Amino acid sequence: MLHTETTKASKRASTGPKALVLRAAGTNCDGEAVEALERAGARPERIHIAELARHPERLEPAAIVLLPGGFSYGDYVAAGRLFGRELRQRLGDALEQHVDRGGFVLGICNGFQVLVELGLLEGLDAKGQRRGDDARTLALVDNASGRFECRWVHLRSEPSQCPFLVPGEIWPVPVAHGEGRLVVSSPERLEELRSRGQIALRYVTAEGGQPEYPELPNGSLEEIAGLCDPTGRVLGLMPHPERNQRPWHHPRWTRLGPREEGEGLALFRRLVHLAAQVR
């Protein structure tokens, strides 16, 4: 057998919380997600959807489920559609139970799109029921530019239910997506998201001001970059915090002087810290 472990960081954490990084054909940011979770002290494991569907009990020891970026099943039809649909069919209940047990779910980029398709961010409707397919109220559609956008932006963490974001913090992070423009079914539903503390992240200018394209890369409603569910334990965001973890990830690091790590890693550290207390 060949020794090909590319990340020696894996040896760092043998006691941290367990994290499952879920893969399907076309998932492609699982490597950097594992790297970030390891740096933050978790014990990540990559698992293919087919494997997890055969063994849903493997969710039980996990404190974190991470849906990484990529183009699951090519993002054909619509981004995240096929994977979200498959997850709902094969693992929907198991994932809801994971959240009900106090577990965390982080969906990054395509993972956010999958969460939206899966309906895991919707929360309960007025009658206290989980919203089904017909009642889905959130959508991520083509960027206003009509194009895939790979560029760095600034985010502001908003006051929200999400416990691993620090409200008011402004931090740089890259985006790389073609369908990141949030649409909500009605103004009332948007108000509900606001009042339930689900609006977790917004695009802002470097100084925290009102962004315009390209600081707002996709034309998203109310500049929303990330949403959490009403418990705060499920977070989906379009930008890639795991692509701002090494000291040399920032696009202007050559101008910034020595750096210990990228600003995106703090999110993973706080997530792993909280997840360690789950059980």
Place this chain on the structure above:
Amino acid sequence: MSEKPAAPMSPTPAQKVRPATDLQLPRAWRVDVRRKDPALDSHGAALGQEAKELEIQGLTGLVAVRGTLLSPGYSRGDVERIARELLSDPVVDVYTIAAPGEAPTAPPKGAVRITVAPQPGVMDPVARSVAALLERAGPRPASGPVEVATFRAFEVQGQVPAAELQRLGRRLLANETIDTLRIGTDDLPFRAPAGGGKRGAVNVPLCELSDKELEQLSKSGQLSLNLVEMRAVQAHYRALRREPTAVELETLAQTWSEHCKHKVLTGQVDFRGQRIDNVLKSTIARATRELDRRDFCLSVFVDNAGVIALDEEWALGIKVETHNHPSAIDPYGGAGTGIGGVIRDILGVGLGAKPIANTDAFFVGPLDLAPGDVPKGSLHPRRVLRGVVAGVRDYGNRMGIPTVSGGLWFHRDYTANPLVYAGTLGLLPRQAVNKRVAPGDWIVAVGGRTGRDGIHGATFSSIELNEASETESSHAVQIGDPITEKGVLDCLLVARDRGLYRGVTDCGAGGFSSAVGEMGAECGAEVWLERVPLKYPGLSSHEVWISEAQERMVLAVPPENLDELLALFAAEEVEAVAIGRFTDTGRLVLRDGAANNAVESAGQLVGELDMHFLHEGTPRPLRSATWTTPDVPEAGVPTCKDVGPAVLAALAHPNVTSRAWILRQYDHEVQGGTVIKPLVGTRGDGPGDCAVLQPLPHSTRGAALGLGANPNQGRLDPYNMALASIDEALRGVVAVGGDPGQAALLDNFSWGNCDKPENLGALVLAAQACYDAAIAFRAPFVSGKDSLNNEYRVGDRTLSIPPTLLITALAIVPDVSRAVTMDLAKAGDGLFLVGETRAEFGGSVWLEHNGRALENGFRAPVPRPDLERAPKLFAALHGAIRAGLVRAVHDLSEGGLGVAVAESAFAGDLGAHIDLSRVPLAGVPDGVDRDTVALFSESTTRFLVEVAPEHAEAFQKALSGLPAARIGEVVSEPELRIDGARGKGLAKLTLDSLRQAHRGHFQG
């Protein structure tokens, strides 16, 4: 007045649009999905914008509709559910359903529906993914299999004349090479028609044919073999006293094709009184052999890619491919499958490498070409460029491989024959660099299924294009399916690390015939064609064998590992099938018959070839080569009188302007290893010299990828062009912190027809320059690929591309934390020009701007690196960068100092003040304006370097004995100020004006 279609896509358009009486509605459920809110229809809006550019008469709007056809065996309830849950979005979409045979809802009043669907048999990755999900998760039809097809519909609003609708359909919405186009009718293809291909042995009478008949057979069978080669085949079979089978003949044609065999570069050439036995071996490969850097070069010229050492444990594999002809006909599919193919080369190098970066380079016609000047049968350069960018984007992004380096050049003579290069860099353990197939190993095919797509790709790429290429060669064009390839990647690397196979290669040109033929060349192989999984029935035996269907690889699996390997692939739903075994007979044996599960095939023998004849039997032609410098007057150096506008014009030159619109569509950061990005600076608009990757998270050792080419130099002086391109590629990697002492080179020649002595002479000279430069820089060539028949015939005129050599440099960056970028960083720093400037304007932006390029009938000296001094200069600058003595570095290339200083200034949002009279000049003839030379000469081996005052002395010491001078400083005022020998204040330009000029007009 209605305009006639300027460039009909098909010579027989009348056959394509069927009369309404013949209308056949598909026997399938039809689902149409559109946006509720037209403001969210960005696809329709973007196409509407492009339609406006085409000046489609009467068009007022365009609505895009996504359509799907589903098995007739579904119930209405199932179709409702699929439409609601899978095909549409409840928040933003609405859908309509039409039952099998039922007409779909008519378009809104006043609108005409144009429908575009993939032709039957053309890869439809959307349909494949949807069908796979329905298979896995349901619902399934009550009767019959899950069948899915997709189409795109466009509702065209406004009073658009019929001829204009056709123009819109042909020029923008469909590519009839691969698409079915319907205007105003709703008949659509649903199933791939059953082909008439027969399985089994078919003898081709050959032994008794005359020379003329041999040539006819080669042409009618699309074998692309010349008479000498056909005679060699004939002699071989006469000796065997039998006729070849179709499978054998096809295998020989594929294996002997120029694409696979490089007959020109490896052939014999008479040039300037000398007999060169093998151009490749006596120049490029010879340099690598003589340099003998065994510590650094781990595998060269023998595998699918070159391999160099990254560190003690890890290696880097690199390959760059051309995919010119398919991209000319279908830019999107051609570029996508180009990148898909080179990724497979990396998956198939050694025991497989993980792809960690992609590169691309495009050479296309001018974007402002008048529609009437587009040769018949060709696409407008805008459409070509948009298509190839989208093709690389959609394949590279979906594969999760960052596209980090690129090049884009324009020249009139690429209009009919654009060039598309794609490259991939891979990471592999040094233990996995070598492979060895053993007799008894199973031949396992993994990945995509085999179809009729891509038949004769290898032979097609070796011929001249013509007006009919588009229709005659449509089967050579394909659409890629990156998600299938991603599945192969994921499983393959796990299987590699578990040691489950001992050989791997990709199915590229020639399909299984090349892949199995190459892997089994040393031992022998037997293949059972009935086991090959097919996309649809109806392929003949030889079609199965030579199909170039994408996303397939071949493994050599020891018998004891077969079950584990098959289970591993099955677990991730990637198809893997044993199709035969490697043997020790030295023969290639092909059988085909009824499918069975027996250990051995019971099929009929359909072909048997001697491996030695197959691989070594190619006749080696003797060609003659000549070269004469163009007999036109010297251009001289027109004096730059008004410096400001000249700098702005240089920034706006098509070969200089910003590539941001392309780079931002590529995910250049996926995998998290891109530590110097292709765009740099405060606003991310600075054109970086090249990207730097950090392949291993625990190590700061990195890799830099640089490109060099200049299509305006090749016809003037192919030798100097090659030297300059090598210098440029190396300059790029040195500029960011790459170690010139640990650099490898790749060559990609795209040339005109080399049966013409002048073209071949230019090729020999360029190859000789490759040898000289590689030796001088001690930079070995590790891989290369050529495309030597880039000509296009219109009527009786033959158009040839300029001789084009793309050089790729891969250098180790010893410590990525010491990497530098090109954006100015601090006011008060000194600006140094490193390297000597001479009056070298051949192929330059400045001469083109002045109407004195070769195309205008003038020649000029092509920049020539000083091979003695250049390596020393690279090493000295690298030392200064590693020592932390420099703040920013930008290499000087197209447009010279004027462009470089402007780019560095606006990228850093800082001004610059330079004095041209301090630029180190040499050999400027009397009467030539020295300021013009200093500002716009394109001499090689030069850098603009920003140095902090406290490091100035140490920097100068590091460069001692080499030409380097402080020519100015970084200033806080946002402007570029240029003084010169002629006087002060030759130009004063705001950063905004520089940025604006550099942005260019075309944004995709």
